[in-house]
Amino acid sequence: MKVSLFITCLGDMFYPNAGKATVELLEKFDCTVDFPEQQTCCGQPAFNSGYHSDARKAAKQTIEAFKDAAYVVTPSGSCAAMLHEYSHLLKDEPQWQQEADALSAKSYELTQFLVDVLQVENTGASFHAKATYHTSCHMSRLLQVTRAPQTLLGNVNGLEMVDLSHKHDCCGFGGTFAVKMPEISKEMVDEKVNCIQATEADILIGADAGCLMNIGGRMSREETPVKVMHIAEVLNHTEER
Amino acid sequence: MPLRVGEKDFQTRVNKGLDDAFMRGTVRSAQEQLRTRKQASSEELGDWEAWRSLGEEIRTHTLEHLDYYLEQLSDKVAERGGHVYFAKTAEEGNAYVRKVAREQEAKKIVKSKSMVTEEMSLNDALEEDGLEVVETDLGEYILQVDDHDPPSHIVAPSLHKNRAQIKDVFAEKKDYEDSDNANDITRFVRGELREEFLDADIGITGCNFAVAESGSISLVTNEGNADLVTALPKTQISVMSMERIVPTWEELDVMVSLLCRSAVGQKLTSYITTLTGPKGEEEIDGPEDFHLVIVDNGRSDILGTQFQSALHCIRCAACVNVCPVYRHVGGHAYGSIYNGPIGAVLTPLLDGYENNKDLPYASSLCAACTEACPVKIPLHEQLIAHRQIITEKEKLGSMPEKWAMKMFGTGVSAPKLYRLASKQAHRVMSPWTKGSRISNGPGPLKAWTNFRDLPAPASERFRDWFANRRRSEFDE
Numbered sequence A: 001m002k003v004s005l006f007i008t009c010l011g012d013m014f015y016p017n018a019g020k021a022t023v024e025l026l027e028k029f030d031c032t033v034d035f036p037e038q039q040t041c042c043g044q045p046a047f048n049s050g051y052h053s054d055a056r057k058a059a060k061q062t063i064e065a066f067k068d069a070a071y072v073v074t075p076s077g078s079c080a081a082m083l084h085e086y087s088h089l090l091k092d093e094p095q096w097q098q099e100a101d102a103l104s105a106k107s108y109e110l111t112q113f114l115v116d117v118l119q120v121e122n123t124g125a126s127f128h129a130k131a132t133y134h135t136s137c138h139m140s141r142l143l144q145v146t147r148a149p150q151t152l153l154g155n156v157n158g159l160e161m162v163d164l165s166h167k168h169d170c171c172g173f174g175g176t177f178a179v180k181m182p183e184i185s186k187e188m189v190d191e192k193v194n195c196i197q198a199t200e201a202d203i204l205i206g207a208d209a210g211c212l213m214n215i216g217g218r219m220s221r222e223e224t225p226v227k228v229m230h231i232a233e234v235l236n237h238t239e240e241r
Numbered sequence B: 001m002p003l004r005v006g007e008k009d010f011q012t013r014v015n016k017g018l019d020d021a022f023m024r025g026t027v028r029s030a031q032e033q034l035r036t037r038k039q040a041s042s043e044e045l046g047d048w049e050a051w052r053s054l055g056e057e058i059r060t061h062t063l064e065h066l067d068y069y070l071e072q073l074s075d076k077v078a079e080r081g082g083h084v085y086f087a088k089t090a091e092e093g094n095a096y097v098r099k100v101a102r103e104q105e106a107k108k109i110v111k112s113k114s115m116v117t118e119e120m121s122l123n124d125a126l127e128e129d130g131l132e133v134v135e136t137d138l139g140e141y142i143l144q145v146d147d148h149d150p151p152s153h154i155v156a157p158s159l160h161k162n163r164a165q166i167k168d169v170f171a172e173k174k175d176y177e178d179s180d181n182a183n184d185i186t187r188f189v190r191g192e193l194r195e196e197f198l199d200a201d202i203g204i205t206g207c208n209f210a211v212a213e214s215g216s217i218s219l220v221t222n223e224g225n226a227d228l229v230t231a232l233p234k235t236q237i238s239v240m241s242m243e244r245i246v247p248t249w250e251e252l253d254v255m256v257s258l259l260c261r262s263a264v265g266q267k268l269t270s271y272i273t274t275l276t277g278p279k280g281e282e283e284i285d286g287p288e289d290f291h292l293v294i295v296d297n298g299r300s301d302i303l304g305t306q307f308q309s310a311l312h313c314i315r316c317a318a319c320v321n322v323c324p325v326y327r328h329v330g331g332h333a334y335g336s337i338y339n340g341p342i343g344a345v346l347t348p349l350l351d352g353y354e355n356n357k358d359l360p361y362a363s364s365l366c367a368a369c370t371e372a373c374p375v376k377i378p379l380h381e382q383l384i385a386h387r388q389i390i391t392e393k394e395k396l397g398s399m400p401e402k403w404a405m406k407m408f409g410t411g412v413s414a415p416k417l418y419r420l421a422s423k424q425a426h427r428v429m430s431p432w433t434k435g436s437r438i439s440n441g442p443g444p445l446k447a448w449t450n451f452r453d454l455p456a457p458a459s460e461r462f463r464d465w466f467a468n469r470r471r472s473e474f475d476e
């Protein structure tokens, strides 16, 4: 199966290891991974801030970049959700809207693709650690992907998953919200970090680079000894026993 | 009390909220309790999503035929001997109520909670005429006694105060001498209010829903005071905003079920009062004179726009009760009697953008509100729609932000430029990088690094790794 990877701007620049793990995972399940060079950013920062004409530029670029793709897979819940927004964003340009619909129909977040399309529930990973999972708002509420990551993580050999209290509360990232309303955002992330610490997990797993950057950045500042990992890294992890 | 309340500047209001540890504690526990109760009581209904869809359908249908139902309502009220007045603006509504009060030579008015009369500043208008106006809902009463402190929650207006503070308010203003025990305070207030009810010439209430087919108004309360406000005074005035209407009693049943469960996690509240015109000859209590004031005040401008569904709102505060931003800043930060997510959507619609341009940004767009809303208002999408109008139409966005977004637009649509810039990022950021993190970023990164570290851009981007890997595959 041929899969085109939408790595996202944050994934490309800040979390290359998550991208590598994504490629290896997909290859493990017989996908041929291709990386369209013309891709840039999904346009969320501009879209969410109200600059829709700038967001449309990003949308068109992404549509162009993935024109020939059979499947588009991205290791980011919120960027995947953004791809589904394009149709609405381009509603005044019927030609583009059609293309947006086509892109949306073939786009998946990584865990969603593994479970729903490849029918994989166990990636064969092995990782001895105690971890908790952060449900990103856009992934769970807008994209409605909640079961897939839980299923996959539940099947990682040796991984002990602890439930995160108040897991449905936003971590306070919200893209530009974090820099437009920094004080409120800080209070939100602090609350999240407290909940994470209360689990006594060693690792925080997430499926969205934005949230990981926010929570990880706060924990790093506060010297909180919890490691942050992208779900692809965990699902691709193997260890000698 | 007008729609807009408190200090002018948004940031000042936010800081005040963030500093108020006590308020944040109360809000947190109230949110948790209400949220859990809502979940339990909505699960009882079975398929909650189906109920939400039904709620949405009813609201959409009603709004799309609003003229028809308003006419029907008005005819029915008139048939029953009541008077109906359509107020285009707050001033018109106030003037009508003042006129009725003058005609009745009224001195005292008792009220039961109505947000729209607050939006209209009706109390101020009546007090100007020398009338005494007494709020009879416990929460509203506390605020009124405390020098008209603004409400901070849609359903629990004095949520920001604790028992000790309430006790102090009554001790100072009403010579209350008992403890801060909730029962003691309530007993005291009940005693105070009993006299007011008996003395009042006019009762003013809001209206949760008006039933078009019968010309009835309904009030959903937990204290029973609305019952007294509608039963005792000779003259009764109900003030409703024009969208608070359902076609028949059947829809009323659905909406009340959604409202009670979403608002307080109850199947039904203690009192659901309905009132149909003045009392008949064979009836023992009820007003002799009934007026219904239907207020527009900017609402008809919302009809037919992308914000129409904001008028679905049934003021249950479910969105407020799940909002993490509300939890940290409190209701006063919104500077409007409508606070929380629905406040951020509604206030700019009713009061314009100029003074409320920060409100739509006071959200991380986590969509918890959208998920909670029993009538499916896409709240977070409407916040984005407001942002679009603020930046692209009203041009109220900041200059630096506008430039940043312009650069963003150019960058993302020119892949070569984009690749070049992201390749340089690691090098450009190196003066600020310590280890693998940036703790004190320059310029626009400051707002981020004030509270958090930023990971340093990777020296080898994903795309470089991928290209190299491909190349080495070919080499093999």
Ligand code: SF4
Pocket (backbone or CB within 6 Å): B154, B262, B312, B313, B314, B315, B316, B317, B318, B319, B320, B342, B372, B373, B374, B375, B376, B377, B379
């Ligand atoms: S917007 Fe929805 S959730 Fe919020 S108060 Fe109105 S009806 Fe309730």
